Amino acid sequence: MASFKTYLIKRIILALVVIYFVITITFILSHVVPSDPAELYVGPKATAEQREKAIKELGLNQPIYIQYLRYFQNLVNGDLGKSLRAHTPVLHDILTYLPATLEIVVLANIVALIVGVAFGSYSALKKDMLADHLIRIVSVGGVSIPSFWFALITQLVFFGILGIFPLDSRLSSDIQLFNPIHTITGFYTIDALITGNIVALVDSVRHIILPAFVLATYPIGLVTRMVRSMMVEVLNENYIRFAKANGFKDNLIYYKYALKNALTPALMALGLSFAYSITGAFLVEVIFSWPGLGTYTVNAILENDYPAILGVTIFGTIFYVFINLFLDILQAYLDPRVRLQ
Amino acid sequence: MLNSNAFRKAISKIAIIGIAVIVIIAGLGAYLYYTQYSIPNLKSSLVYAYVSDFPDLDPSIAFEDEQVILANMYEALVFYNASNTNNPLTPWLATSWSHSPDGLEWTFNLRKGVLFHDGSELKASSVKSAIERTIRMGLGAAYIWDAVKEIQAVDDYTVKFVLDYPAPLAQIASSQYGAWITGPSTPSNDTQATEWFNQGKDSGTGPYMIEKYEAGFQVVLAKFDKYWKGWSGNHVEKVLVKSVRDPTARLQAIKAGEADITLDLPVDYLEELKTNENVRIISVPSYRNLLGMINTKQAYTDNVLIRQAISYAFPYDAVVKNVMQEYATQSRGPIPVGMLGHFEDLTQYTYNLEKAKQLLSQAGYPNGGFTLTLTYTSGDELEKQVAELYKAELEKLGITLEIKEMTTKAKYALARGDPTQAQHILLFYWWPTYITPYDFLYSLFHTEKKVIFNFAYYYNSTYDDLIDTASQLEGTDLNKALQLYRQAQEQVVEDATSLFILDMDTIMIANKKVHNFNPNSAYTEVVFFYDVWVEA
Numbered sequence: 001m002a003s004f005k006t007y008l009i010k011r012i013i014l015a016l017v018v019i020y021f022v023i024t025i026t027f028i029l030s031h032v033v034p035s036d037p038a039e040l041y042v043g044p045k046a047t048a049e050q051r052e053k054a055i056k057e058l059g060l061n062q063p064i065y066i067q068y069l070r071y072f073q074n075l076v077n078g079d080l081g082k083s084l085r086a087h088t089p090v091l092h093d094i095l096t097y098l099p100a101t102l103e104i105v106v107l108a109n110i111v112a113l114i115v116g117v118a119f120g121s122y123s124a125l126k127k128d129m130l131a132d133h134l135i136r137i138v139s140v141g142g143v144s145i146p147s148f149w150f151a152l153i154t155q156l157v158f159f160g161i162l163g164i165f166p167l168d169s170r171l172s173s174d175i176q177l178f179n180p181i182h183t184i185t186g187f188y189t190i191d192a193l194i195t196g197n198i199v200a201l202v203d204s205v206r207h208i209i210l211p212a213f214v215l216a217t218y219p220i221g222l223v224t225r226m227v228r229s230m231m232v233e234v235l236n237e238n239y240i241r242f243a244k245a246n247g248f249k250d251n252l253i254y255y256k257y258a259l260k261n262a263l264t265p266a267l268m269a270l271g272l273s274f275a276y277s278i279t280g281a282f283l284v285e286v287i288f289s290w291p292g293l294g295t296y297t298v299n300a301i302l303e304n305d306y307p308a309i310l311g312v313t314i315f316g317t318i319f320y321v322f323i324n325l326f327l328d329i330l331q332a333y334l335d336p337r338v339r340l341q
Numbered sequence: 342m343l344n345s346n347a348f349r350k351a352i353s354k355i356a357i358i359g360i361a362v363i364v365i366i367a368g369l370g371a372y373l374y375y376t377q378y379s380i381p382n383l384k385s386s387l388v389y390a391y392v393s394d395f396p397d398l399d400p401s402i403a404f405e406d407e408q409v410i411l412a413n414m415y416e417a418l419v420f421y422n423a424s425n426t427n428n429p430l431t432p433w434l435a436t437s438w439s440h441s442p443d444g445l446e447w448t449f450n451l452r453k454g455v456l457f458h459d460g461s462e463l464k465a466s467s468v469k470s471a472i473e474r475t476i477r478m479g480l481g482a483a484y485i486w487d488a489v490k491e492i493q494a495v496d497d498y499t500v501k502f503v504l505d506y507p508a509p510l511a512q513i514a515s516s517q518y519g520a521w522i523t524g525p526s527t528p529s530n531d532t533q534a535t536e537w538f539n540q541g542k543d544s545g546t547g548p549y550m551i552e553k554y555e556a557g558f559q560v561v562l563a564k565f566d567k568y569w570k571g572w573s574g575n576h577v578e579k580v581l582v583k584s585v586r587d588p589t590a591r592l593q594a595i596k597a598g599e600a601d602i603t604l605d606l607p608v609d610y611l612e613e614l615k616t617n618e619n620v621r622i623i624s625v626p627s628y629r630n631l632l633g634m635i636n637t638k639q640a641y642t643d644n645v646l647i648r649q650a651i652s653y654a655f656p657y658d659a660v661v662k663n664v665m666q667e668y669a670t671q672s673r674g675p676i677p678v679g680m681l682g683h684f685e686d687l688t689q690y691t692y693n694l695e696k697a698k699q700l701l702s703q704a705g706y707p708n709g710g711f712t713l714t715l716t717y718t719s720g721d722e723l724e725k726q727v728a729e730l731y732k733a734e735l736e737k738l739g740i741t742l743e744i745k746e747m748t749t750k751a752k753y754a755l756a757r758g759d760p761t762q763a764q765h766i767l768l769f770y771w772w773p774t775y776i777t778p779y780d781f782l783y784s785l786f787h788t789e790k791k792v793i794f795n796f797a798y799y800y801n802s803t804y805d806d807l808i809d810t811a812s813q814l815e816g817t818d819l820n821k822a823l824q825l826y827r828q829a830q831e832q833v834v835e836d837a838t839s840l841f842i843l844d845m846d847t848i849m850i851a852n853k854k855v856h857n858f859n860p861n862s863a864y865t866e867v868v869f870f871y872d873v874w875v876e877a
Contacts (some may be wrong), residue, residue, distance in 0.1 A: 036750040043404040047484050074725040088395040088539055096556065142412045167593055169583070173600075176561060177579045180553060281403065289590060299394075299586075300559065340692065 007101035007332055015321045022317040023075070023310075027068055030306040038082040039308060050291065058084075071310075081307035084301075093296060098278075099186025100170065101285065101292030105277040106207060108215035109270060115216070116223025116266065121259055123224065124231030135224060142221025150282040151214045155287070158210060165210050165231055168289035175203045211288040220271045222267045230262035264334065268327050275323035279316040349569055384877040385578040387855070390591045390600035394557045396582040397481075399538040400545070401474050401522035404481035408517040408815045410560055413546035414458075415521035417499075418449050418468065418514040421776055425677065429776070429863070430511050434463060434522055434546065435500075444507030444817040449514070451498040455569045457524030458543060458550050463496035471523040479529055481520035482774050509816035517864045518776035522546065526824035537752060549580065550869040559583045562870065575856075575874035582586070595850050597621055601875060602858065602868055604849045608666040611848065620850055625860045626679035627847040629772040630672050631723065631730075632735055632785070633715070635841030636767075638640045638760035641711050648837035650691040650700035650872060651713070651766075654734045655840050659692075665724050672841035674830040675771075675781045679844075679862055682778025682826045688834050694864065697738055709739025713765040719746045724768045727842065729735035757791075760798040766840065767796045776863050779812040787832050797838040804832050 038054040046054075055061050057072060075079060080090040121310070123135040158165040166172060170188055171181070179199045184191045189208060192201035234240060235258055243253050282294025287294075293312065300308035397409045400415050408429050420433035435449040455463035457626035467754035469492045493501040502510055502860065514520050524544040528534040541554025548570070549562035562580040563574065572578075583600070585591045592610045598616065606614070614620055635651070637643050642651075657671040676683040701707060713735070717724035725746070732742040732751070745764070747755070756763050771794075773780040788800040788809065812826035834841070847866060851858050854876035 036753075039750065043481065046404075046481075050479060050484075053479065085397075086394075086556065087402075087535065087537065087868075093556070112771065167597070167599075168590060172584075173581050174386070175558070177386045177388075260470075274741055290589070291555065296557060311627065324457060 006132065008329060011325055011328055015325050018321055019314070019317055023314055024068075024075050026310055026313045027071060028309055031064060032065070033243050033304070033306075037084050037304075040304065042085075048257055075314070080311035085303050085308075086295045093308065094293065094311060094315050097291065097293045097296045100290060100301075101189075101278060101294060103187045103189065104215055104284075104290065104292070105274060105281060105319045106214045107208060108211040108277070109274045111212065111216040112223055112273075113267075114219050114221030116270075117227055117259070119220070119224040119264065120227025120266070121231050121254065121262070123228045124262075125254065127232060136228075139221040139224035139228075142217045142300045143225070144221075145217060147214055147286060150217060151211070151284050153286040154210050154214055166207050168207075168287070170204060170207050170291065171200065171239055172203050172207075175200050179203075183203060189276075211290055214284050214288075215277060219270055222273060223236065226266040226269055227259075227262050228332065230265060231258055234258045234261050264331070268331060271323055272320075274321040278319050279312060304329060370638065384854070384875040385576075386580065387577045387868075387870060387873065387875055388581045388594075388604070389581065389602045389672075389761050389870075390583050390585040390594045390603040391582070391866070392586060392591070392605050396562070397535075397539065398541070398543070398554075399535040400523055401471075401478055401483070401519060402535065404518050405850040406747040406866065408864055409867055410551075410562070411521055411545075412864050413549045413870050414543045414546050414547040415523065415579070416552065417516070417520040418451075419511050421512070421515035421861070422589060422860065423776070426679075426681075426792040430515060431679070433467075433515075435514070438511050440510070440816055442570040442817070444813065445504045447502040447503075447504070447510040447816075448495070449500045450570065451651070452499065453498060455546050456567045457526065457546050459524060459526040459566055461521070461525050461545055461812070462565070463524070464497045465469060465498075465500045467524050468492075468500045468522055471495045471521070471527075474523070474527070474531060474534075475519050482516065485513050485516055485519055485775055490543065491729055507813040507816060508738035509812075511816065512777055513775055515863070517867070518774055520775070525837045526708045526728065532743070548576075552579070557584065557663055559714075568611065568871075570871070577870055577873065577875060580870045583638060595852065598852065599703070600852075601855050602849060602851045604847065605865060606848065606850060608668065611666070611668070611850075614850060619853055621860070622848045623849045623851060623855055623860060624668060625849070626677060626862050627772070627845045627865070628677045628680050628776070628862050630675070630677045630771055630844045631727070631768065631842040632672075632675070633727075633770070633842055634785070635837060635839055636760060636763055636765050636796070636798060637836075637838060638798040639763060639765055640761075641706075641713065642765045644704050645836055647706070649690075650697040650738070651740070651839060653693045653697035653700065653839045654731075654738055654740075655690070655842065656730050657690075657842070658733050659730060659765060660727055661843060664723065665728070665843065665845075668846045669843040670846075672844050674834050674841055675785055675839070676778050676830065677772075677844040678782060678828075680778070680847075681776055682781075682830075684827055684830070687827070687830055690834075692734075694734070694737060698861075706739075708776070709735075712741040712743055714743045715768065716745045716747050716752050716764040718749050721768075731847060756796045757793075763796075770845075772865075777812070777815060778823075779808060779815065782826065782833075783812070784840055797802045799836070799838045801832070801836070804829055807832070 012063040022212060037058060037059055038051050041054045042050045059067055078091065082088065083090055083093060118138065119135045121335065123132045155167055179197055180189050181183045181188050181197055181200045182195050184194065189201060192204055240253060240306045241256060243257060279293060279297060281292065282298050285292045285294035286298055297312045391409055393406050397403050397407055398407055398410065400411050416434050418433060418435040420431045422429050434455060435528065436452050438447060438449045440447045444859050451463060451465060451468065452592050457463065468487050472486060472492055476489065477484050488504040488506050489502055489504040491507045493503065495501050499505050524545040524546065528537050548565055550566045551560060553561040560582045562582065564578045582620040583596060589612065590605050591603045592606055594747070595603045611622060614622060635648050638865065651826055661667060661669055661671055668746055671689070672677050672833045673683065673685065673689045674687045696705055701709060715728055728744045728761045732744060735742045751768065756767055771781060771785060786795055786797060786799045786804060789795045789806050790799065807825050807829040811822040814822040847863055849860055849861060856874050
């Protein structure tokens with residue numbers, strides 16, 4: 001397994017290099033953008049003394065390379081700095097907002113996996129028939145539809161016209177006031193379930209359906225298309241023909257031998273789409289007033305709150321890079337050919 | 342070779358389990374959907390859909406919109422009742438107060454039997470340490486206490502403030518920023534205390550306490566059982582304050598009954614709501630105005646005749662009627678309508694191009710022929726529209742207006758540089774920290790060694806003397822002070838140091854089931870939840 005170990009080390013080093021560069025670039029960008037961090041820190045009507053004090057406190061009077069080194073020093077100690085506006089530690093904020101995002105993103109990806117695999121394999125089996133065409137239209141639509149537009153349309157249809165789902169946020173006001181969820185994991189559906197708060201559970205499920213559905217459209221399309229094309233390819237392989245010739249049952253051939261091979265690339269793609277959604281779900285989050293990391297980021301950007309922007313970027317990068325790394329390693333572990341490349 | 346039979350069995354087993362899980366989930370869902378949960382039909386709660394979040398809940402620092410929450414958890418020594426113009430200062434935590442004839446010593450008598458949320462009683466020592474903490478930290482609006490030399494707890498229920506120079510301390514003590522009285526449960530380390538507050542803890546005496554705080558999104562307030570005013574009569578017991586930034590979402594929330602009160606909707610939406618029989622629109626003066634500061638040190642506008650001419654060229658009515666749909670009034674001098682120090686008969690420029698032409702001729706520019714620059718903050722739609730309308734009017738006088746959209750920082754950097762190189766006109770808003778004309782008159786037009794907000798670069802020692810004297814008299818001889826403030830305002834209007842454009846309204850929208858809701862202009866966008874009640 002020596003080659004696997006070398007591969008692993010190589011990949012980890014590469015990941016660290018990527019993270020380093022992202023931090024540096026983000027740091028530089030956030031410091032060249034015209035903004036006034038000291039003003040943001042003390043508010044618009046602050047006196048000159050207050051401003052001076054803030055500049056010192058934030059280290060803005062020092063040369064930029066010192067600020068940069070200091071930022072790294074703090075980063076290594078797990079300190080992402082303080083939000084200029086709210087004066088709260090950025091890491092704490094990120095961890096507060098993360099569960100809400102994870103909740104919809106995880107749900108959306110589970111849905112995408114189930115629906116995508118079902119659609120994709122069915123489509124491949126019915127290649128060039130009506131069902132295949134329909135599924136292909138849906139999946140192309142899924143990957144190309146703009147999520148913010150689709151989000152507004154679902155709100156219009158399911159809230160405005162049909163009135164079966166709530167417009168936005170994670171819970172109804174009445175539930176928040178009279179049946180509040182006791183936070184354990186930060187996933188409202190799970191917390192409500194384990195605390196036996198059935199009323200809140202139903203309410204949180206009703207709230208999560210629309211945003212999760214909208215978020216799932218892209219990965220559904222993605223998985224469907226990948227599974228379909230891989231299945232079509234695999235079903236033409238000699239070993240499948242051999243299995244057929246040997247009289248194996250069709251279902252066994254499809255789901256045991258063909259699908260298993262077709263699934264790996266789809267899972268890899270899904271993994272990346274999942275990692276991307278952690279910060280990339282902001283459009284959907286903002287429209288559904290979903291208190292997640294995306295909304296937090298948008299607010300930070302609007303306010304030019306650069307420690308918060310930097311913090312989220314770094315967090316997002318690390319998350320993305322490590323999911324990527326994990327997937328690559330998994331693939332290399334499963335498929336020795338990858339290591340040799 | 343694999344045993345195909347075993348696999349088939351395994352697959353069918355998985356399929357059966359899968360189907361069973363789906364059936365159970367669907368059944369449970371259907372059951373819950375059809376049995377519908379019940380909501381208590383007693384309306385002891387209220388939902389306020391607010392426009393932003395509350396960045397800093399430390400009552401000594403908070404200087405943005407946090408008063409919306411803080412005014413329901415904390416109380417100040419004095420309450421400012423803006424609707425009672427003759428006698429706005431009313432007792433709150435202090436039952437009465439007095440000052441020495443020279444205005445240098447102020448004594449407040451505290452209300453007895455007031456409890457903090459931790460159960461301890463309000464004592465003079467708490468008042469002393471609360472205000473001392475605000476002054477010591479020097480953040481937010483701490484400068485309102487600038488005159489204070491020393492705070493003494495004379496006995497348990499008497500606090501004495503000794504001042505360096507006379508100041509209207511009762512008004513200062515009613516400020517919506519930096520005047521909240523915190524109790525002994527506040528951590529003694531200042532920075533740790535800030536963190537403690539921002540975790541959603543509080544140490545006030547007010548009617549509500551934070552039950553749940555989700556920073557950046559919402560706050561749930563629940564009643565404080567031992568509130569000194571008691572809980573008999575109609576009150577709401579729980580309040581949800583949500584931050585809903587998107588105006589469309591706020592509109593939806595108020596229309597659907599998800600929110601009981603909201604505010605700040607675009608004018609088009611208000612037109613739509615006027616015909617909605619479930620809601621009412623309440624418009625009150627906001628004490629916030631839009632000014633176009635005129636550079637008195639730059640070529641052309643250093644001539645008072647030209648400044649007056651361009652003041653006559655501004656389309657005040659068009660802006661109020663068409664842009665603001667009457668949810669604003671034309672300013673009359675620097676002090677906004679409804680506020681202490683505003684005079685309804687103060688001189689006012691009106692839109693009059695004839696007069697403007699006359700003045701330009703007198704100044705030696707009968708056909709204009711020069712260019713003025715105007716800066717405004719990027720992203721501000723109102724400022725942008727105002728600038729464009731103004732440009733069209735000035736063109737009629739032969740004056741070219743060059744409009745520059747800038748970030749706040751860039752706008753201020755230009756304005757705080759050399760006045761002779763700065764913009765001619767700068768659009769911005771002003772509002773008071775605590776209710777005093779001095780806030781406007783000092784910040785906007787008092788002589789400054791280094792430019793902070795006097796973007797007219799107006800340096801007039803007579804004016805300075807007038808307002809400085811008025812400020813010192815404000816606590817002891819209000820009438821005399823107001824007289825001087827009036828003189829000062831006439832002076833800056835005559836000198837045309839700024840375009841006094843418009844005084845904005847705060848527009849609140851409430852469900853008709855909400856009763857006894859009367860916004861108080863001195864506490865910006867605050868709903869005093871204890872006062873209102875909601876029909877079931």
